[in-house]
Amino acid sequence: MLGLSSDRQSFQFLATVTKRLCRELGFTSFVMSSDLHNQQDFIRSKIRADLEAGRFGGQVHTRFPPEPNGHLHIGHAKSICLNFGIAQEFSGKCNLRLDDTNPAKEHMDYVQSIQEDVRWLGFDWEDRLFFASDYFPQLYAFAVGLIKKGRAYVDSLGAEDMRAFRGTLTEPGRESPYRNRAVADNLDLFARMKDGEFADGAHVLRAKIDMAASNINMRDPALYRIRRVLHYRLGTSWCVYPTYDFAHPLSDSLEGISHSLCTLEFEDHRPLYDWVLRECEVACHSQQIEFARLNVASTVMSKRKLLQLVEERHVAGWDDPRLPTLKGLRRRGYTPSAIRTFCERIGVAKRDSVIEMALLEHAIREDLNQTAQRVMGVLRPLRVIIENYPEGQVEELEAVNNPEDPSQGKRKVPFSRELLIEQDDFREEPPKKFFRLSPGQEVRLRYAYIVRCVGLEKDPSTGQVTVVRCTYDPDSKSGGSQANRKVKGTLHWVSQHHAMPAEVRLYEPLLLGQAVSSSLEEEKDFLDLLNPRSLVTVSDCRVEPCLAHALAGSRFQFERQGYFCLDPDSTQQQLVFNRTVSLRDSWAKIEKS
Numbered sequence: 001m002l003g004l005s006s007d008r009q010s011f012q013f014l015a016t017v018t019k020r021l022c023r024e025l026g027f028t029s030f031v032m033s034s035d036l037h038n039q040q041d042f043i044r045s046k047i048r049a050d051l052e053a054g055r056f057g058g059q060v061h062t063r064f065p066p067e068p069n070g071h072l073h074i075g076h077a078k079s080i081c082l083n084f085g086i087a088q089e090f091s092g093k094c095n096l097r098l099d100d101t102n103p104a105k106e107h108m109d110y111v112q113s114i115q116e117d118v119r120w121l122g123f124d125w126e127d128r129l130f131f132a133s134d135y136f137p138q139l140y141a142f143a144v145g146l147i148k149k150g151r152a153y154v155d156s157l158g159a160e161d162m163r164a165f166r167g168t169l170t171e172p173g174r175e176s177p178y179r180n181r182a183v184a185d186n187l188d189l190f191a192r193m194k195d196g197e198f199a200d201g202a203h204v205l206r207a208k209i210d211m212a213a214s215n216i217n218m219r220d221p222a223l224y225r226i227r228r229v230l231h232y233r234l235g236t237s238w239c240v241y242p243t244y245d246f247a248h249p250l251s252d253s254l255e256g257i258s259h260s261l262c263t264l265e266f267e268d269h270r271p272l273y274d275w276v277l278r279e280c281e282v283a284c285h286s287q288q289i290e291f292a293r294l295n296v297a298s299t300v301m302s303k304r305k306l307l308q309l310v311e312e313r314h315v316a317g318w319d320d321p322r323l324p325t326l327k328g329l330r331r332r333g334y335t336p337s338a339i340r341t342f343c344e345r346i347g348v349a350k351r352d353s354v355i356e357m358a359l360l361e362h363a364i365r366e367d368l369n370q371t372a373q374r375v376m377g378v379l380r381p382l383r384v385i386i387e388n389y390p391e392g393q394v395e396e397l398e399a400v401n402n403p404e405d406p407s408q409g410k411r412k413v414p415f416s417r418e419l420l421i422e423q424d425d426f427r428e429e430p431p432k433k434f435f436r437l438s439p440g441q442e443v444r445l446r447y448a449y450i451v452r453c454v455g456l457e458k459d460p461s462t463g464q465v466t467v468v469r470c471t472y473d474p475d476s477k478s479g480g481s482q483a484n485r486k487v488k489g490t491l492h493w494v495s496q497h498h499a500m501p502a503e504v505r506l507y508e509p510l511l512l513g514q515a516v517s518s519s520l521e522e523e524k525d526f527l528d529l530l531n532p533r534s535l536v537t538v539s540d541c542r543v544e545p546c547l548a549h550a551l552a553g554s555r556f557q558f559e560r561q562g563y564f565c566l567d568p569d570s571t572q573q574q575l576v577f578n579r580t581v582s583l584r585d586s587w588a589k590i591e592k593s
Contacts, residue, residue, distance in 0.1 A: 043082075043289055043348055047090060047259060050287070056258035060092030063257050064118070064125075065132075065248070067099045068110035068232075070303040072117045074324040074339070074360070075294040081343040082291070083261055084123040095255055096125035099132045101247045103231040111232075113318075117326040121336045128255075132247050133233050135254055139242045140194065142250055142280045143205060143223055147186045151279050152223060153179055154189040155206045162204070165211075166219055172212035173219040179208065193226055196239045200226050205240075209275065217272050221245055249273045252286040260286045263293040264352060292349040297356050298509035299324045305526060314530060321578050322510045322534050332507065333555050333565025333580030334360075338367040357509065361581045368555055368563045368580070373401045373408060376446065376492040377543040377558040377577070379504055381420040383496065386451060388471045389417040394495070398479070399447045411546055414498040415448050420542050421493050426468055428456065435488035437468065443489040446559060450476040450487055492559045499542035502575040504564070506536040547575060555580065 051058055062083040066076060087094035096118060100106050118125070146152035155178045157165065167173030181189075193203055205224035213219050223246040228239050252260045260273075267290040277285045293301075300306055301324060309315045309323070318325055321332035329339065342363040346355055376399075395415040401408040421437070430438040437443050442452045455469035476485055511529045547556070552568045562582035569576045 042350055043259075043261070043291065044086070044089075046287075046289060047086065050258070051090070055287075056256075056284070059258060060087060060090040061095070061256055061258045062087050062092065062261060063095040063097050063252065063255065065097045065099045065251075066114055067102065068107065068114060069102065069105040070110060070307060071113050071318045071325045071327055073301060073306070073326065074296060074329065074342075075301050076117075077121060077326060077339050078294040078343045078346070079261070079263070080118055080121055080123060081340055082348060084118075085344075086259070086261075092258075093128065094123070094125060095128040095130055095257070097130040097132065097251060097255070099244065099248065099251075100231070100233065101132050101241050101244060103229045103241065104227065106232055108232050113327070120326065120330065121339065130251075130255060131233065132242075132251050133231065135247070135251055136234070136238055136242075138254060139247055139250055140240075143242070143246070144187065144190065145281075146207065146223070146279060147190060147205075148183060149279070150183060151208050152186070152205055153181050153208055154186045154193070155179070155204050155220075156202065157204075159201060166216065167211070169216065173216075175211050176206075176220070179220070190224070193224070194238075194240050196228070198226055200228055202226060207272075207275070207279075215268055215271055217245070217269050218275070221272060245269055245272050246276060249276045249286065249288075250280060250282065253277055253280075253282040253284045256284050257286045260288045262288055262290050264290050264350075265293070266290055290350075292352045294346070295352060295354045296324060296360070297354050298511045299357065300510060300526070314527070321505070321507055330553075331565070331567065332578050333368075333563060334364050335367050335371075335555075338364040341367070364563065364581050365583075368557060370404050371402075372555045372557045372563055374399070374403075374557045374559055375544045375547060376413070376494055377502065377504070377541060377556075377561060377564070378420045378422055378492070378494050378499070379538050379541045379558075379561065380423045381496075381540065381542050382423045382426055382465065383467045384419040384421050384451075384470055384493070385467060386417050386419070386470050386472050387454065391417055393417065394498075397447045413447060413544060413546075414495045415445075416495045416497060418496040419445070419493045420496050420499060421468075421491050425491050426453075426465065428465060436491060437470075437489070441489075442487045443491050444476070444478075444487050446490055446492050447478050448493070449473055449478075450485065492561075494542045494544055496542075498545050500545055500548050500575055501573070502541040502543045502547075502577055504538045504541045504577045504579065505567070506538065506579050508534050508536075510534050541577075543575065543577075548572075550575070557583075 047060060050056060051060070064080050064083045066072065084094045086092070096115070098111055098114070115129070143152060155162065155176050157176050157178065162176070165174045165176055189203060190205055192198065193205070203226065204222050206220045206222055209218045209220055211219045222243050224240050224242055226239060227241050230236060231238065266288070270288050270290070273288045274285075295301065300309065306323060306325065310318055315322055319327035319331045321328050342360045345359065345363070393416065396412040397415050398410050399413045400410055425436045427434055427436070427438050430436075430441070437453050439453050439456070442450050444450050449472040451470040451472045453468055453470050456465050457467035457469070458464060459466050509531055512531045550566050552566050552570060554566045555563060557563050560583065563580040564577040565580050567576040567578050
């Protein structure tokens with residue numbers, strides 16, 4: 001069941017936990033609308049009231065209606081989860097409908113991608129895949145019916161004049177000189193528009209409503225326009241195409257949709273939605289309900305901006321892990337269950353708000369903590385030689401694959417005289433509270449022994465430490481009689497001569513600061529906000545040899561580092577991992593402060 005509990009204590013608990021999480025992660029601001037508590041009420045309560053009143057035959061039927069002009073992103077995931085989730089919750093149905101009324105930007109590749117993403121999220125439309133273009137004959141017939149009723153007319157004003165006649169938010173519009181054309185003339189012109197006699201923009205079919213309406217959407221809005229563009233499904237069958245405001249309500253009605261859930265930008269369009277259904281005298285008058293769209297801080301949610309990033313090669317493609325597209329999130333290692341959990345927790349609000357990325361990261365940490373196998377990987381290796389460990393000896397140490405799930409079993413990790421640790425895990429002159437390796441200090445090697453630093457070697461030209469020399473306590477092996485001897489630090493490591501080479505891609509927010517996605521529509525120079533360190537590639541990493549046969553898409557926790565996903569770019573010679581999300585690092589937090 002999607003959505004938060006209607007119990008106020010549940011909401012308050014979620015808000016408290018979320019604020020605490022954001023503070024721990026270093027966020028200074030946090031936005032969470034109080035409408036989250038009411039999200040069960042304003043949509044689900046409306047649906048319950050309709051069911052009790054017997055509306056729509058006591059059935060719930062929703063739809064997810066994306067336009068096939070781009071790939072889906074995390075904002076669409078919220079709508080998918082809401083529409084399919086409500087259908088499941090009320091034992092109803094949910095359609096997948098492609099709103100393909102603007103052929104200039106639509107492609108079959110997008111159609112296939114949308115279907116893949118919806119299925120990947122875990123939802124099934126069964127046999128209810130529809131296209132707005134399926135209804136073009138019926139929509140045209142409805143338009144003809146409006147003309148015959150005197151409720152639509154063919155306007156021959158140019159685009160600039162039409163905008164000028166429309167008026168402003170404070171001034172009423174003016175009637176077009178073509179508004180009172182005879183019905184017969186309108187029918188003739190509309191038929192000739194359909195037959196391709198006129199150039200693009202020569203005529204427009206408009207609804208005849210009220211040019212003085214306070215809602216500017218009701219000032220004789222366009223219903224059909226001429227566009228000689230090849231449709232990806234219908235070819236050149238049509239050269240007139242319905243507008244979204246005309247096609248959407250009628251498509252809902254033709255499919256028997258009970259509740260048409262839209263984002264807030266369509267709230268001012270609801271009177272037009274109802275006008276179209278009422279004037280066309282349809283059997284099913286669907287109910288439009290609006291909710292707040294998903295705005296995520298420090299990323300881009302606009303299709304137009306995403307397309308710009310891809311086309312100008314600021315990112316590697318639609319599946320670049322820095323993008324909020326579902327393809328990008330999937331390649332980064334996010335799971336469908338984590339995204340569904342995220343959408344459930346943010347709830348459904350009546351007012352726009354900004355959600356911190358930390359909430360999505362928290363959801364994937366929770367998920368992968370339960371499911372991801374633990375391994376050890378060293379991103380920036382520093383060589384360690386254990387002087388009193390026998391040369392040539394190799395031990396197979398036992399390591400737990402996932403302490404949260406014993407059924408995942410254990411694995412063998414090779415241990416030898418020469419190891420690799422993280423460069424950041426050694427300091428020649430350690431600061432206060434640095435409990436890792438330094439001269440004279442002891443640490444435990446994960447699953448292995450306690451070692452003490454007894455010396456080091458440096459590069460003469462740079463002064464950089466290149467080798468750390470240690471001794472180990474043979475009686476301190478993990479699981480042995482002396483294993484519980486206390487030391488303050490535990491380090492991960494790999495055996496130098498057994499480890500696999502790997503490239504690791506570290507991802508940070510796409511945009512600098514707390515830039516908000518919803519404001520980017522107006523931000524002409526949004527490219528100036530791109531974070532130059534949104535991708536840092538580390539090419540000389542080493543990982544456990546057990547990863548040699550891992551499959552692309554497999555997810556792992558690199559102990560003490562974070563969660564990583566094996567990228568399709570991997571080869572037998574070089575593994576490539578994308579960091580899904582980091583683990584919280586207590587020392588890094590201390591050092592930063």
